[in-house]
Structures are given as C-alpha cells and as structure tokens.
Amino acid sequence: MTNFIKKNIIIITLFTITLFIGFLTFLTFIDKSFVQLNERNLQILLISNIVLLVVLFIFIFLEIKKTIKKDIDIGSSNSNKKYIAYFSLFTLAPSVLISIFSLFLFSFALEKYFDKRVTTVVNNSYELAKSYVQEVRNKIESDIILIAFDTNKSKNFLNNNENEFIRFLKTQRLIRGVDEIHLIDQNKNLILSTLDIKNNYIPPMDKALNLVLDDDRPLKIINAFENTSAAIMRLQNYDDRFLYVVKFLGKDISNYLTESQEAINFYYTVEEKSTGIKISFAIIYLIVVTLLLFISITIAIHFSSRFFRSINNLIQASASIGQGDLSTKVPNIKTDKDLEMLNKNFNSMIDKLKSQQDKLIINERHEAWGNLARKLAHEIKNPLTPIQLTIDRIKTKFTDQIKSNDQDGFKENLKIINNQIKQIEKLVNQFSDFARMPKPILMENDLVTLFSDNIKLLQELDNSIEIQFKKDKEKVILNCDNEQLSRVFFNLIKNSIESIQQKAENSSNFNKKIAIDMIDNNDHIKITIVDNGIGFGIFAANIKDILNPYFTTKKNGTGLGLSIVNKIVNDHNGNINFIPIDDGAKVEIIFSR
Template sequence: MIEFLKKNIFIIILSSITLFIGFLTFLTFIDRSFIELNQNNLQYLLIVNIFLLILLFLFIFLEVKRSIKIDIDKDGLKSNKRYITYFSLFTLIPSILISIFSLFLFSFALEKYFDKKVTTVVNNSYELAKSYVEEVRNKIESDIILIAFDTNKSAKFLNDNPKEYERFLKTQKLIRDIDEIHIIDQNKKLLFTNLDDLTRYLPPLDRALKLVLDDDRPLKIINAPQNISAAIIRLQAFENRFLYVVKYLDKDISKYLNESQEAINFYYTVEERSTGIKISFAIIYLIIVTLLLFISITIAIRFSSRFFRSINNLILASTAIGEGDLSSKVPEIKTDKDMEKLNKNFNSMINRLKDQQEKLIINERHEAWGNLARKLAHEIKNPLTPIQLSIDRLKEKYSNQIDSNEKVNFEENLKIINNQINQIGNLVNEFSDFARMPKPIFKKNNLIDIIKDNIKLLSEIDLSIKINFVPSKSHLEFECDKEQLGRVIFNLIKNSIESIQQKAENTGNFDKIITIEIFDKNDHISIVINDSGIGFSNFRKNIKDILNPYFTTKKNGTGLGLSIVNKIINDHNGKLNFFSVPNGAKVEIVFY
C-alpha cells in the first residue's frame, strides 16, 4: 500500500486539490465559503474545476496505460488482458450507473427540498415565531397604558410613599403579568420599583426617553436587550415622571427567531443557486468515482499481473522443457504464496528431472565406454603375452652373440620395449577395472573415518603439502560402499596433490594447502575439497569435459580416474561439482 501511495503521489495530490476546489465551489454556491458569492468568482471556480478534472483524467489515463504496458503487455498473455478488461468493465459500468442514479436522486431530492409545501412550512415557522414576539410587544403596549391609568388615578393615594408604591407596583405586576415596573424621572433615575435587587435595573435608551417627553402615547422599545420586551410612557398626573415596564420573553425565543431567519436566508440562497449546487455536486461525485475506479483498476492490474505472470512463466518454462531444454527455470518472483510454492515445486521437479537425465546419460556413457574398454582390453591383452615371450627369447638367444660394444644398446632397447609393454599392461588393467566396475554394496559407514584413512595414505606422498581436515563432529553415519567411496576420496585428494606439484614446477613459493570440509545439512551431505593448485582455468567454457572418459591433461594419464569417480558418486545418488577459484580449485561432492 505504501509503495502504491509513493508511486501515485502526484495523482493523489492532484485528486485532493481537485476535491478541495469542488467542495469550495459547493460551499461558495450556498454562501458558506470564505470566497465572496458573486458571478465572477463562481465562473472562475467552475473553470478551475473543469481544468483540474480534465488534468486528473489525463494523468489517470496515462498511469493506467503505463501499468498495462508494464504489467500486462510484458507478460504477453491474451487471457491476462481479457480478464483485466472484463474486471475494468464490471467495475466501470456499475459505477457509471450508480453515478447517474445518485445524480438523479440528488436532483430529485433538491427539487423536493424546494417543494411548495416545504417552502410554506419554512415561511410559516418564521412567521409564527415573529408573530409571537409581536404579540408580546403589542400586549406590553396595552399593559403599560392600563398601569399608567391606574397610577395616574392613584396619585393622591400613593402620595410618594415608598411602601405604598412598592405594594401598588407589586399588585400591578401580578395583575398585568409584567416582570419589571419602574417609575423614573427624565434623567432615568429610579424613583420606585417592584424589584428587590436594584442592581437588576437597566435604564431605557436615551432616544426612547426623549420621544415620550412631550408625548402622552406609550412607546414600544423594539431594540430592547435580548429576550426582553419593554415600553415607556409619560405619567400625566405627575411632574417629570415616567412609567417604564419590562416583560421577559421566553429565554429561547430570540434564539429561535434568529435561527429561523438564518434558515430562511439559507433556504432561499440554496433555491436561487440550485443549478450551481447540482454542478458542484456532480464534479465532486465524478472526482470520487474516478479515484475509486482508478484504484480498483490499478489494483486489478497489479493482482492480475502477479497471478498471470507466474502462469506465463510456467507456460514458457514448460514449453522450453517440452523442447528438451531442461536448464529452463521459472523465475522466482514475489506473488501469492500458493503461486510461489507452485513455482518452487516446478523448479524442484525440473532439477530432479535434469539430475535423473544426467545420471541416465552418465550411465549410458559409462556403459558404452565400458563395452569399448572391454573390447580394447581384450584386443590389446592378447598380443602382449607373445610379444613379452618373444622379447625374452631374443634376449636369451642373442645376448651372448652380440658384440660387447653393441650389447649395452641391445639390452637398453629391450628394456624400453619391456617398459612400454608394462605401461600398456597397466592401461589394459585400468580398462578392465573401468569395464568391470561392480555395483556398490551399501552399508552404514562413518564418513569421517573414510576421509581420515585416505588422508593418512596420501599425506606421505609429498610432505611439503599440508592437508587440513577438522570435522565439526567425530562421527557422521552414511550408507555407502566403503571401498568405492574411499576410492573417490583417494582420487580427488591425489588429483589435488598432483595439481599442486604441477604448479610448483612453474611457480615459485606459494602455500601448498589442501583443505577438506564436510557439511551435514537437513537434506544433503556435502564434502568440499579446496586446493592451491593450477585450478580449472583451462576449462572455463565447459568444465564438465574433465568427466569424460579418456579425457586427460596428464602426460601418462588414461583419463579414466575422474570418470570412475563420477560414476561411483552417481551410483550413491550424488553429484560432483567443479569450481574455478582464485589461486586454486574447488571440488564439491553432494550426496542427497
């Protein structure tokens, strides 16, 4: 997911900006934005929206096209493209239908929002609240006239007696249902009141007091403090006295009135800009749907490519194998666990098939060379005995007859012939051994002891060569033919010794070392022999040529040693590997 966000960061930023501008346009249409609501601003916002939307579509199209080229076209499978197309269409068609339905539903809901009944309810709710306030204010106007009439009539009775005024005003409060009744002078000084707490008294506005100085009619105070309705009137029976009454409205009535007014203003603003709101809603919806489509198509491409790439690799590998190329492998790529397991099992199967093929080829090759060796041994061995007998007769018959000066040459020549006969005899014996290679007899043996015994035999050949073998354990049981496996170890160490000796003939001082290591893994055992000899630099192109029978680089070699070694290892379900390393060679035996 993080990789997806990083890869498409530009599209995500562009989408966020486009979405923000879309919402800003919507808020501007309903006059709830920081941008002033006018024709020019709306026009600019719509142009910016359309430009960003086209830009977003363009970048999404290019990104999808690039993903198809990288993740689908590269695989070359028609089924992959077909499934991606189907998936995209099945995502696109419902999204388009839902978009059309949602836009239609929004348009229908908006039209219903401006229905005549809704408009009537909105208007009536405000009128009811307004009428309530007007009723309270009109009532206070009639109440103050009645209180003023009673006050004027009781002027003599009251006689500026504070107690009588207090009793009179409290009685008027109960009768008229008025919260505050004050008698003040033209300087707004409080003369008498029904309030026990005088700090609650709030004097009327100067302008209101001036209006009733020379007028006997009552004055409603419209701009009274919130939730208060007030009135003031001049008392005709008194000099410089005014009656000021206050009625508390319901504590939430002003709040409801203001909210109703705001709701009506908002309602008619939305009604006036309904077309623009529909456009901005459509833009916002298009942006969201486009992003969802892009994400779904991109995810479809990624998941499909991961799946079909593995299938494609399997098809290509199986085709190559069908044509006989067993070196073909399925690339190990990051995909679903099941597909990774399938790829791994397929490669493992090919490796086993290749190993079996190699073993079969080796066995066939050894059988063919064995038949040849048997025939050669037979054909060569037959004339060797008569030749040897003829040499002995020549020596007996003519050794006494030859002049003493020629006798030395005569005996020297006979000696050379004998040496050549012995060498041919040895070659015949090796041919016979190769042809008569017995099948291994498997028994449980200590592999460590087999290696140590052969090191002991070979360490005396050249004391200047150091053979290092320090196993991690003293006992490693392995089912094998002890004699044949000992022959393998013997031949390989002997080859390393001869390689070092051959290098020493042409090179000065160097470390003459043979290192032997053994590793016991879960599924195989490996024996590694490293030496500081001449290495395999002459066989970099095809290092396995040295395993072919009769292939040798030694002066007196028959080319059968490594071939015999390879056959023994194959008979033990193993594999022989050669590696060129700096300043030497590395041979690895792996037993499965």
C-alpha cells in the same frame, strides 16, 4: 500502501487540489466560502474544475497505460489482458451506474427541496415566529397603558405608602403577565420596583426617556438581542414619575429568529444557484469516482500481474522443458504465498528431473564406455601374452648371437618393449576396473574417519603441502560403500596435490594449500575441496567435459579417474561439481540422505 502513495504522488496531489476546488465551488454557490459569490468568481472556479478534472483524467490514463505496458503486456499469453479488462469493466459499470443514480437522486432531492409546499412551510414558519414576537411586543404597549391607568387612579391611596405601592406594582405584574415594573424619575433613577434585588435594574436608554418627557403616549422599546420587549410612559398624576415595564420574550427567541432568517436566506440562495450546485456536485462526484476507479484498476492490474506473471513464467518454463531444456528455471518473484510455493516446487521438480537425467546419462555413458573398455581390454590383453613370450624367446635365443658391442643396445630395446607392454597391461587393468565397477555395498560409515585416513596417507606424497580439514561435527555418518568413497576422496585429494606440484614447477613462491570443509545439514552432507594449484585452465569453459571417460588434462593420464569418481558419487545419490576459481580449483560434493 506507502509504495502506492509514493508511486502515484502526482495523481494524489492533483486529486486533492481538484477535490478542494470542487468543494470550494460548491460552498461558493451556497455563499458559505471565503470566495465572494459573484458570476466572475463562479466562472473562474468552474473553469478551474473542468481543467483540473481533464488533467487528472490524462494523468490517470497515462499511468494506467504505463502500468499495463509494464505489468500486463508480459509473456505470450493474453489471459492477463482479458481478465484485467473484465475486472476493470465490472468495476467501471457499477461505478458509472451508481454515479448516474446518485446524480439523479441528488437532482430529484434538490428539486423536491424547492417544492412549493416546502417553500410555503419555510415562509409560514418564519412569519409565524415574527408574528409571535410582534404580538408580544404589541401587548407590552397595551399592558403599560392599563398599568398606568390603574396607577394614576390610585394616586391618593399609594402616594404616601411605599409598601402598598410596591405590593400594588407586584400585583399588576402578575395580572398583566409582565416580568418587571419600575417607577423611575426623569434621570432614570429607580424609585420603586418589583425586583427584590435592586442591582438587577437596567435603566432604559436616554433616547427613549426623552421621547416621553412631554408626551403622555406610551413608547415601545425593542431590544431583540436581549430577548426583551419594554415600554415607558409618563404618569400624568405624578410629578416627575415614569412607568417602565419589561417583558421577556420566549427563551432564545431572537436566536431562533436570526437562525430562521439565515436559513431562509440560505434556502433562496440555494434555489437561485441550484443549477450551479448540481454542476459542482457532479464535478465532485466525478473526481471521487475517478480516483476510486483508478485505485480499483491499479489494484486489479497489480494483483493480475502478480498472478499472471507467475502463470506465464510457468507456461514458458514448461514449454522449454517440453523441448528438452532442463536448465530452465522459473524466476523467483514476489507474489502470493501459494504461487511462490508453486514456483518453488516447480523448480525443485526441474532440479530433480535434471538430476535424474544427468544420472541416467552418466549411467548410460558409463555402461557404453564399460562395454567398450571390456572389449578393448579383451582385444588388447589377448595379444600381450604371445608378445611377451616372443620377447622372452628373442632375448634367450639371440642374446648370445649378438656382438658384445651391440648387446647393450639390444637389451635396452627389449627393456623399452617390456616397459611399454607393462604400460599397456596397466591401461588394460584400468579398463577392466572401469568396466567391472561393482555396485556399492551400503553400510553406515563415518566420512570424517574416511577423509582423515586418506589425508594421512596422501600427506606422505608431499609434506610441503598444507592440508586443512574442517568439519562441523566429530562424526558424519552416511550409508555408503566405504571402499568406493575412500577411492573417491583419495583420487580428488591426489589430483589437488598433483595440480599444486605442477604449479610449483613454474613458481615456488606460494603457500601450497588444500582446504577441505565438511558440513552436515541433516538432509544432506556438503564436502568442499579447494586447492591453489593450476586449476582447470583452458578447460574451465567446458568444465563438464572432464567427467567424460578418457578425457584427461595430464600427460600420462588415462582419463578414467574422475569418470570413476563421478560414477561412484552418483551411485551414492550425490552430485559432484567442479568450479573454476581465480587461483586454483574447487570441487563440491553433495550427498543427499
């Protein structure tokens, strides 16, 4: 998710701004935003919405196009394009249908919202509330007249008896259904009251009292913010006495009236701007749907590319393998676990096929060279015996006949011939050994012991060369032919010694060193031999050629040693690799258990 946000930060920012302007337009239409509601502001907001929406469309189009080019237009298969098109279509179609339906539903609901019956109910409810308040306020006027009439009539009874006067006022309060009755003077001082706690008395406004000083008519006092309705009236039969009556309206009635008034104002504002509200709502919906479509298509492209890139890689790899190229590998890419496992298994299968092909080629090559070696050994060995006998006869018969001063030369020539015959016999024996390479007799043997014995033996050839042998276990057991693997290790270490000696002929200022590492990984054994000799030289570019029979880099080599080594290693279910390094050579052997 974090990578998606970072990658599409511009689009997300643009979407946020566009959505904010869309909501601001909507709130302005209903007169609920900080922007003043007028034609100019609405025009600016609508144009801004349209421009931002077009820019958002363009950015999304370019991003999808770039993503398709990067992640979908890969390989020779068009399946990925087809499926991403289907996925996008199936995502787009429902979204468009839902958008149309939602806009229609909103438009229908808005029209119903302004239905005549709804308008009538809204108006009537407000009028009823106003009528209720007006009725309560008008009633206070009639109530104070009746209370004043009874009070004036009872002057003689009440004038000199305060307790009776208070009881009379309380009775009037209950009869008339008011909340407070006060008797005050022209300075608004409280004389008598129905309140038990006199501190709760709130005097009327000066202006109201002044209006009734010389007027016997009652005066209504309206204070809607306090939810009260009051009236004040001069008492004719009393000197400097005024009747002050208070009636509380229903709880929060003024708040209800205020809210109702605001609701009605909002209702008619929405009715007046219904077209603009529909447009702004449509813009908001388009913005949201556009982003959702972009996200869904992007996700579709992402998962499609993850899936089809792996499939395309497998198709291309299988095509290469079908043409005989077993060096092909399926690239390791981040994808689903199952596809990663498929790629891994496919590469493992290719490696096994390659290994089996190499072994088959090696076996066929060795068999061919073995047949050739047998024929050569037979054809060469047959004339060697008569040649040797003839040399012996010549030596016996003609030695005494040759002058004494020529005998040394004669004997030297015969010696050279004998040496060459022995060299040919040695070559023939090597041919025979190569041709008669027996199948390995497998038994459990300790490779550590095999290496140690060969190192001790070969160390005598050159004590100036340091041979380091490291192993991760004291014993490394392998089911193998002891004699054949000993021959392998002997030849490889001997080659390293000879390589170092050959380098020492030209430069003696270096530490002669052979490093041998043996690691037992349970399912396979890895052996590495590294020396700092002359290395592979000009043969490094075609390193595999040194495994061919009769291919040699030595002056007097037959080219059979490494070929025999390779044959033995392959017979033991192993692989051998010759790796050129900057200062010397590296041989790596892996035996699979």
